[in-house]
Amino acid sequence: xxxxxxxxxxxxxxxxxxxxxxxxxxxxxxxxxxxxxxxxxxxxxxxxxxxxxxxxxxxxxxxxxxxxxxxxxxxxxxxxxxxxxxxxxxxxxxxxxxxxxxxxxxxxxxxxxxxxxxxxxxxxxxxxxxxxxxxxxxxxxxxxxxxxxxxxxxxxxxxxxxxxxxxxxxxxxxxxx
Numbered sequence: 001x002x003x004x005x006x007x008x009x010x011x012x013x014x015x016x017x018x019x020x021x022x023x024x025x026x027x028x029x030x031x032x033x034x035x036x037x038x039x040x041x042x043x044x045x046x047x048x049x050x051x052x053x054x055x056x057x058x059x060x061x062x063x064x065x066x067x068x069x070x071x072x073x074x075x076x077x078x079x080x081x082x083x084x085x086x087x088x089x090x091x092x093x094x095x096x097x098x099x100x101x102x103x104x105x106x107x108x109x110x111x112x113x114x115x116x117x118x119x120x121x122x123x124x125x126x127x128x129x130x131x132x133x134x135x136x137x138x139x140x141x142x143x144x145x146x147x148x149x150x151x152x153x154x155x156x157x158x159x160x161x162x163x164x165x166x167x168x169x170x171x172x173x174x175x176x177x
Contacts, residue, residue: 089149
């Protein structure tokens, strides 16, 4: 076998910086650098990478998430948007419709920002989505609540009009009788 040596030359002197041992002395050589790949206990697969090469293998600086993370982030963001609609409807009843409209108009910006944040933290997205069967039931309850809260002001206004009309009829009957 050939002994591969990397040397550095500085002002006429030679210093050895890195040396790969000959593979004849190594029982299980690393397939990348040729160093000892590690102890083999006799069970399972034989090692093919040394500890140094294992650490660098597969490490990536790519920040794009997988399709699953992206889909889960989108689903979690939609769940949060539904919660915001419910909160906005509640604020619309308590404070006024302008507040409700402000919350609803901010939803697109919120959804985009929440998706990006949840793509970066797939564990949080999974927690938001991961209630199992309960999350689906909760989402359905929230959807009905949002619908009910949207209908409530209209129903209240119609009911108030009917009550006012009944009072006016009673006053007309009392004054005409």
